[in-house]
Amino acid sequence: MxxxxxxxxxxxxxxxxxxxxxxxxxxxxxxxxxxxxxxxxxxxxxxxxxxxxxxxxxxxxxxxxxxxxxxxxxxxxxxxxxxxxxxxxxxxxxxxxxxxxxxxxxxxxxxxSTDLVSQYKGLVDNSENIACRSFIGEATELNKISMLDNALARRLNSKTEFIKERLAATNFDWEEVAYQILGKNYGFKLNADAFLHLAEVLPLKILQKHRGNLFQIEALCFGQAGFLEEIKEEYQTKLKEEYTFLAKKYGIESKKVNKQEWRFLRTRPSNFPTLRIAQFASLINSTPSIFSFFKDNVDPKFLSITLSNPPSEYWQEHYDFGKKSAKKNKGLGISSVYNVLINTGVNLLAAYSDATNNRIFFEQAVEVLEHLKPEDNHITRKWADLGIEINSAFDSQALIEQYNNYCCLKKCLSCSIGVAYLKN
Structure with missing residues (x-):
């Protein structure tokens, strides 16, 4: 019980x-x-x-x-x-x-009723990760829609908690927080913590002073990330010379990230942190305001084009210092762009909606999700096998939340489908 x-x-x-x-x-x-x-x-x-x-x-x-x-x-x-x-x-x-x-x-x-207790135990003691798989096909469309809506709302609310923590730590500087969240996102799963650390020890206000000079922004990013300690080629030497001057000017060298924090193992060259830093630097260089970029634009096509901007000429031909790539690099791939839109753009909009008590920004976040293609992974495929339609990132994000934090934890009574099943 x-x-x-x-x-x-x-x-x-x-x-x-x-x-x-x-x-x-x-x-x-x-x-x-x-x-x-x-x-x-x-x-x-x-x-x-x-x-x-x-x-x-x-x-x-x-x-x-x-x-x-x-x-x-x-x-x-x-x-x-x-x-x-x-x-x-x-x-x-x-x-x-x-x-x-x-x-x-x-x-x-x-x-x-003992029958009600028995039905409930049948759900929570079910060995299937999705306990309702045997009867979900009988659920009404209204209950399915309710499950998705509630799951997405819970997911966005949970994602905003981290943003709230960042805001409190930065005296509610939305621009700086947007930069930190974006940086964490560019690290994806493997290097998220290292990227966030980099954003914390290299304030956006410093980078913005050099917007329009991608070389200087790269020098600051790679130097503060700890990648200019071991020199492998001339380009790296030039970056280090520039970083040494700028780091002294801003007094940031003692706070830089230890290179050992970055992870390369089990990572494809296109996901190497060095290449991600270059792509990140390119976006910072071309975007006057990170927060406004996500807040004021709802067209996923425009957002995608900007996020997929190519890095500097050197990084179009390399994935690490001294290591050339087989083909010219053109920036973030489409799946990575969608990841950034979902985990940075959408989450920032949801958090801003909550902070300002303005529903418009939450609806804007939902609109972005509805225009993005759904994720295709082992979780979404489980739902698809049960006949659940997955038409957009709205659906896939909701179903990922439902599976991880409700189905696997047997929280059937927090789901409209589980509630309807027991009530019947």
Whole structure:
């Protein structure tokens, strides 16, 4: 038994309400279940009940066993003094508020259908990663759409948490945060942390002073990234000379990244951090404002063209210092461009929407996703095999979130399809 099941049972009142009584014999009528509280405090707020025909308004707290009230220290927390009903699967101990007054308790174990419990256990004990795979084809289109909408909203909300942390650390400098998020994104999975470190020790305001001079921006980026310690060829020597002068000017040399932080193993040359830094430098050089670039443009085609701009002439022919590539490099590939649009552009828009309480930017983020092709990976293919249509990055992002953070964790009661299945 899990609390989320009891939350579900209470929210939808899925128990026998005939002759409903609390454990102390009080006659109970539920007039309003209350609103599910996802923040700290009691589980359901603004509930209304009747006890022996006396009306009560307040909060409802839910536990597996009544003794959990004391285990969770609610008996010493005044935030729980307004709880008017304690809903438990099993009452094994009398509980009270901070003022020692008793709290009415509703015990569920004998009034919830055994069939409902069996169905729930069948879901959460299912060995399949997608527990509903055997009946998802019977789900209504409305429930499928609801699953996607809710999953995407949760994904965007979770992604904005990191951006909020960055904002707090930069005194709410959106431009600097956009630069840091973009840098982290250019590192992709393998070098994300190293790239973020580089963005932290090489402030954007320094690079912007040299916009229009790609060589100087490259010198600052490669020098601060630690790639100018071991000289392999003349181009590297020139970069180091420029970096030495600029690093002294800005007093940043002591903060540079250790070269050992960068990862080359199990990486194709097109994903080498050296080439990614060159591509990143090119974008910084050609873009007056990183934040405005993503905030003010909704056309994925324009965004893609800008993001795929080629690096400097040297890096069009190399993937590392002293190592020539077989073909001329033209910048980020389309899959990498889409990755940046999703993980930088869309997430920045969602965070800005939340910060300004302006729905327009959230809708703009959704619009970008709806115009991008869906990701093709082992997770999206699992859903496609079940007949779920995946038409855009909106769908694929939602399904990735649903699979990783809900299906695999058996959070079926946070999904419209799981809820509908049990209600039926």
């Amino acid at each position: 899990k609390e989320d099941f009891l939350h579900y049972v209470w929210q939808y009142q899925l128990f026998d309400k005939s002759n409903l009584k609390c454990t102390d014999g009080s006659v109970l009528s539920v007039l309003k279940t209350g609103t599910h509280n996802t923040n700290s405090g009691p589980d359901f707020i603004n509930a209304r009940i009747s006890l022996n025909e006396i009306l009560w308004a307040g909060q409802v707290e839910i536990h597996i066993k009544s003794s959990d009230w004391n285990s969770h220290k609610h008996n010493n927390d005044v935030a729980y003094d307004n709880v008017v009903l304690h809903v438990v699967w099993e009452e094994n101990q009398l509980i009270e508020r901070t003022d020692k007054s008793m709290i009415p308790t509703l015990e569920l174990k004998n009034i919830v």
